Amino acid sequence: MKIAIPENQGEVNQHFGQSKNFAIIEIDENKQVTSVQEVSASGLQHKHEGLAGLMKAQGVDTVIVGGIGAGAVQALEAQGLKVLFGASGPVKDVAETFARGEFVSERKMCSHHGAGHHHHDGGGCSH
Numbered sequence: 235m236k237i238a239i240p241e242n243q244g245e246v247n248q249h250f251g252q253s254k255n256f257a258i259i260e261i262d263e264n265k266q267v268t269s270v271q272e273v274s275a276s277g278l279q280h281k282h283e284g285l286a287g288l289m290k291a292q293g294v295d296t297v298i299v300g301g302i303g304a305g306a307v308q309a310l311e312a313q314g315l316k317v318l319f320g321a322s323g324p325v326k327d328v329a330e331t332f333a334r335g336e337f338v339s340e341r342k343m344c345s346h347h348g349a350g351h352h353h354h355d356g357g358g359c360s361h
Contacts, residue, residue: 235261236258236292236293236294236296237294238256238258238289238292238294238297239298239299239325239329240253241255241256241325242254242255244326245324246298246322246323246324248322250301250306251279251280251282253279254275254276254279255273255274255275256273256275257271258270259325259329261329261332261333265335267326267329267333270326270329273288282303282306282309283309285306285309286310286315289310296316297310298329298337302317318332318339
């Protein structure tokens with residue numbers, strides 16, 4: 235199984251659509267992380283279909299995100315990808331939690347994008 239997590243300096247990027255890099259992580263049948271590859275999404279920021287196509291081309295099954303807009307969720311799901319919500323912290327920790335079957339998805343979507351949109355607490359779009 236392959237999962238993708240939007241990443242910024244080793245942490246989950248809370249803005250899926252602004253992510254320039256994704257960690258593509260392979261998990262084996264023993265629930266172990268077997269490989270982590272960083273894939274560039276440069277030039278695809280806020281291009282929902284392009285990001286979804288990139289995930290599909292990488293063989294990803296599941297995308298784990300912090301904050302994400304409804305358009306991006308629709309594009310990912312249209313490619314047959316499962317989307318899990320509410321991730322934060324180090325990408326490695328999130329991947330290992332998912333691999334163990336302990337990740338709890340909290341469906342949060344951003345509906346307020348714009349230049350002035352910021353998350354001061356480091357969390358997803360919960361306001």
